[in-house]
Amino acid sequence: MHRKKHILLLTTGGTIASVPGGEGLEPRRSDIMQEQLRQLRNYYEITVRDIMCLDSSNIQPEQWQQIAGVIYESRQDFDGIVVSHGTDTMAYTASAVTFMLPGIGLPVVFTGSQLPLQDVLSDGPDNLRTAFAMAASGHSGVYLAFDRKIMRGCRAVKVRASGFSAFESVNARYAAVVSNRGLEVDPQMLQRPAGEPRLLDQISKEVFLLKLTPGLSGDIFDTLTAMGYRGIVVEAFGLGGINVLGSGLEGIRRAVEKGVSVVVTTQCLYDSSDLRVYQVGNRLLELGVIQGRDMTTEAAMTKLMWALGQHMTPAQITDLFAQSLAGEITVS
Numbered sequence: 001m002h003r004k005k006h007i008l009l010l011t012t013g014g015t016i017a018s019v020p021g022g023e024g025l026e027p028r029r030s031d032i033m034q035e036q037l038r039q040l041r042n043y044y045e046i047t048v049r050d051i052m053c054l055d056s057s058n059i060q061p062e063q064w065q066q067i068a069g070v071i072y073e074s075r076q077d078f079d080g081i082v083v084s085h086g087t088d089t090m091a092y093t094a095s096a097v098t099f100m101l102p103g104i105g106l107p108v109v110f111t112g113s114q115l116p117l118q119d120v121l122s123d124g125p126d127n128l129r130t131a132f133a134m135a136a137s138g139h140s141g142v143y144l145a146f147d148r149k150i151m152r153g154c155r156a157v158k159v160r161a162s163g164f165s166a167f168e169s170v171n172a173r174y175a176a177v178v179s180n181r182g183l184e185v186d187p188q189m190l191q192r193p194a195g196e197p198r199l200l201d202q203i204s205k206e207v208f209l210l211k212l213t214p215g216l217s218g219d220i221f222d223t224l225t226a227m228g229y230r231g232i233v234v235e236a237f238g239l240g241g242i243n244v245l246g247s248g249l250e251g252i253r254r255a256v257e258k259g260v261s262v263v264v265t266t267q268c269l270y271d272s273s274d275l276r277v278y279q280v281g282n283r284l285l286e287l288g289v290i291q292g293r294d295m296t297t298e299a300a301m302t303k304l305m306w307a308l309g310q311h312m313t314p315a316q317i318t319d320l321f322a323q324s325l326a327g328e329i330t331v332s
Contacts, residue, residue: 004043004044004045005044005045005079005080005135005136006044006045006046006047006077006078006079007044007045007046007047007078007079007080007081007082007132007135007136008046008047008048008049008074008077008078008080008081008082009033009037009046009047009048009049009081009082009083009084010049010051010067010070010071010081010082010083010084011029011033011048011049011050011051011052011053011083011084012051012052012053012054012056012059012063012067012083012084012085012086013052013053013054013055013056013085013086014054014055014056014084014085014086014087014090014112014113015086015087015112015113015114015115015116016033016084016085016086016111016112016113016116016117016122016124016127016128017029017032017033017053017084017116017117018116019032019116019118029050029053032117032118033048033084033117033128035117036117036124036125036128039125040128040129040132043132044132044136047078049070051066051067051070052066054086055086055088056085056086056087056088056089056090056093056112057086057088057089059085059086059089059093061096061203061205061305063093064092064093064096064097064100064201064203065100065201065203067083067093067097068096068097068100068101068199068201069199069201071083071097071101071104071108072101072104072197072199075104075105075106075197078106079106079135079136079138080106080107080108080109080132080134080135080136080137080138081106081107081108081109081135082109082110082111082128082131082132082135083108083109083110083111084110084111084112084128085110085111085112086112087112087113087114087146087158087166087167088158090110090112090144090156090158090167091144091153091156091157091158091167091296091298092298092301092302093110094110094142094143094144094153094154094156095153095154095156095296095298095299095301095302095303095328096203096302096305096306097110097142097153098141098142098152098153098154098191098302098325098326098328099154099200099302099303099306099325099326100199100200100201100203100306101142101197101198101199101200102194102195102197102198102200102325102326103193103194103195103196103197103198104140104141104142104197105140105197106140107134107135107136107137107138107139107140107141107143108135108141108142108143108153109131109132109134109135109142109143109144109145109150110131110142110143110144110145110153111127111128111130111131111144111145111146112124112127112146113127114162114163114164114166123147123164126147126148127145127146127147130145130146130148130149130150130178130183131145133178133182133183134150134175134176134183137176137183137185139175139176139185139190139191140191140193141153141175141190141191141326142154142191142326143175144156144167146165146166146167147164147165147166147167148177148178149167149169149174149176149177149178150174150175150176150177150183150185151167151168151169151172151174151175152169152172152175152189152191152326152327152328153326154296154298154299154302154303154326154327154328155169155170155171155172155296155299155327155328156168156169156170156296156298157170157269157296157297157298159269168269170269170270170294170296171270171294171296171330172189172327172330173186173188173189174186174189175189175190176189189327191326191327192326192327194325194326200306200310201309202306202309202310202311203302203305203306203308203309204230204231204305204308204309205305206228206229206230206231206308207229207230207231207232207233207301207304207305207308208224208229208231208232208233209232209233209235209297209301210224210232210233210234210235211235211267212234212235212236212237212267217251218249218250218251218252219251220251221251221252221254221255221260221262222251222254222255224255224260225254225255225258225260229260230259230260230261230308231260231261231262231263231304231305231307231308231317232255232260232261232262232263233263233265233292233297233300233301233304234262234263234264234265235265235266235267235297236264236265236266236267237266237267249283249284249287252284252287252289253287256287256288256289256314259314260314261290261304261307261308261314261317261318262288262289262290263289263290263291263292263300263304263321264284264289264290264291264292265292265295265297265300266292288314288318290317290318290321291321291322292321293321293329293330294329294330295328295329296328299328299329303320303321303325303328304317304321307320
């Protein structure tokens with residue numbers, strides 16, 4: 001008889017562990033998961049640890065560090081780890097934890113649900129089953145499981161507020177899917193080994209996400225710099241277009257000259273920003289703006305926050321954004 005894989009379930013709250021309260025759904029601890037865990041224990045040895053009890057909109061970078069720390073400390077005692085989490089910021093957490101835990105050496109799988117487990121129609125049981133299957137697969141890395149699909153944690157984006165297909169893997173194929181043949185893994189989409197496991201959890205909150213709109217004043221870059229922001233992620237138009245006819249170019253130039261790392265991504269969910277295509281983009285590159293390429297906004301934000309937390313210089317950050325640390329960008 002095969003030994004059951006030993007899986008650690010870390011709970012953080014979220015819809016999956018919520019119950020109706022006087023002011024709406026309220027997150028609870030793992031005691032409301034007992035029926036699902038009883039069934040899963042037929043297939044896995046399970047240890048449960050409640051590490052926080054929060055709606056994911058209240059999960060901040062400090063909680064990312066807490067989650068990463070518990071995963072790191074637990075890595076040698078389990079075959080895999082599942083993290084239950086609210087859906088609203090799960091993509092941010094999964095992406096941040098990816099960068100904080102290079103070479104983690106075992107599967108770490110985030111999951112949640114759109115309906116609480118106590119609802120008879122909940123998608124939670126299915127998502128938990130998928131997450132546990134990936135956690136027991138032996139494929140190391142940080143992943144997100146939802147709607148019978150597994151994606152890299154640094155490629156996941158929440159695309160639906162209520163539909164069960166809440167997450168998509170943007171600009172990368174799924175790492176695995178569940179079919180009538182079980183868990184079908186795409187080997188090319190698994191995270192590559194990154195040396196010995198390390199905990200690099202220092203992170204900077206001095207990063208601002210700016211969505212570009214027509215008519216936006218370039219003075220916003222001066223304002224953000226004066227406020228102490230050391231990094232700015234700009235969601236630009238199309239391939240990375242920014243209005244350079246007004247004050248935008250000068251504002252960006254002044255920010256870069258003051259040591260602020262400016263990363264340009266695209267507002268388009270799919271495909272890549274490419275600043276080399278148009279004149280406006282090439283002018284930005286000349287200023288030292290960093291290309292976000294085909295990264296998700298969540299990955300660009302958390303990678304920049306993490307890089308600043310590692311005390312990297314602007315030049316080092318520019319070099320870092322040309323590298324794929326965990327499959328977060330496509331390097332041609």
